[in-house]
């Protein structure tokens with residue numbers, strides 16, 4: 001280590017072009033179905049559209065990237081999952097459950113809440129709220145990271161995007177219910193054509209939905225409108241005067257969709273921090289080198305942003321799903337009416353023609369000057385077409401700051417190193433059995449604090465000083 005690296009306490013072996021650091025113990029156990037959806041071999045070998053079977057379910061997987069975009073965008077032929085009758089309990093009347101002109105109008109109503117100028121204020125708010133949500137995290141016992149990250153994701157969504165609050169008890173209840181809700185939606189949709197096949201945990205998911213609705217009422221009751229009336233809930237209220245039912249359904253949709261994906265991203269980030277602990281230090285160094293360490297912004301955190309992108313590449317939503325409205329022919333294959341069509345994003349993200357060493361977790365491939373450059377848009381992290389995620393810009397502003405704050409305030413250590421981690425089949429797969437200790441970070445000693453002028457080497461993600469570079 002040279003002087004700068006010692007000063008910054010950065011382990012160079014974490015850097016681009018250096019021998020890679022082997023991952024810590026901990027392997028993943030994907031189910032057979034997930035292994036299929038994540039297998040890039042299907043993309044070239046199986047043809048543009050392939051018929052698949054999982055248990056009783058037949059589906060048509062679209063492997064051709066151009067066709068995949070067409071399917072994701074063409075709502076006249078391919079119906080989005082939200083309005084499916086099997087999901088009426090969960091999605092009815094909310095933005096996820098409506099279609100056509102009503103859906104386009106609702107999306108237009110929400111748009112002003114996600115403008116760039118509003119999102120600049122998000123970083124510091126997310127940082128402060130992350131710190132307050134982490135303050136209660138016990139340090140002396142293993143934590144189920146799926147639940148803890150659901151609590152963090154839900155708390156951030158409610159405070160920073162919905163301008164409201166939940167009592168700590170409600171937040172914990174919703175965090176505990178997230179997996180049941182998500183699994184309930186997944187299985188109801190997947191098994192809809194076979195009503196005689198029992199949906200796993202149907203009663204539990206109905207109970208979880210009741211709990212979620214109590215939280216949704218609390219969010220609306222405790223909503224604090226922005227003075228300009230352009231925050232998300234104010235916009236929804238103004239668009240449906242005298243119709244609280246519609247507003248409540250939209251809050252519910254935003255809570256389910258936003259918490260699910262953000263919680264899964266943060267849970268997988270914890271999993272990777274446990275396997276590659278040197279990134280905890282590098283993320284902390286990056287946050288410490290920000291111009292104002294108490295007002296973090298995602299655009300000051302290229303490594304945290306890259307880390308989130310790499311988590312999405314390896315662990316993000318493995319496939320999108322649609323159902324045909326009528327019989328259609330795609331890629332030379334006849335697809336009957338009502339058939340499930342899957343878009344295998346996970347396989348595309350593990351394709352070696354797109355990403356060198358695709359199975360290696362390497363956030364550095366997303367840094368601004370990485371060679372070869374990687375384009376985040378190619379991940380399709382937020383979907384495509386008319387259902388493109390409305391919260392995408394907010395998630396991009398929120399998650400790197402939450403991750404940097406987490407890595408700066410806690411040290412995460414797997415409670416059972418080497419334990420196989422399962423992957424749940426839910427709306428968004430999450431790590432099952434991931435228990436970790438989250439101990440408060442030791443305060444830095446004076447000689448390891450970044451000096452003025454410290455900056456991030458955007459290729460390596462490593463903090464250095466301008467003096468030392470000269």
Ligand code: HEM
Pocket residue numbers: 081082095096097107157161253254257258259261262265316317320321380381382383384386387388389390391392394395399
């Ligand atoms: C890491 C974070 C996130 C990821 C990866 C993500 C991903 C996605 C994807 C892929 C879709 C489209 C699904 C499909 O086409 O089948 C979607 C839709 C949606 N997302 Fe997100 N999302 C994230 C965060 C958020 C947040 C923070 C919110 C709320 C503010 C949100 C609200 C929604 C809603 C309401 C929809 C449905 C849109 C519609 O039906 O028109 N998402 N998201």
